[in-house]
Amino acid sequence: MASVLFLGACGKSGNSTNPTSSGNTPVAAANVSIENFAFSPATVHVKIGGSVTWTNKDATPHTATDLGGAFDSGSLAVDQTFKKTFATAGTYTYHCTIHSMMANATVVVGN
């Protein structure tokens, strides 16, 4: 079983070698992998007008579905992607509707 090396949290102001990683600085485009039944990174920060692209890396279908109804990827097959552009600032908590045991994840939108 491969490890998920996401260290979590928005409090870490790490290096900027990966502009799509989570961190305090919002990026224009973030990428989230759905892998080993987890969203990685679990939190991404994007600018207003920025986008998040999810990619399902598992052989099992997953969804990225906002709890508040702002977006829903539908069922993503292996290697399928879903892109959402966020025009409104806010914190969007989402989950996989197929697997209730998967932890919720978050998109934070703000400049």
Ligand SMILES: [Cu+2]
């Ligand atoms: Cu799932």
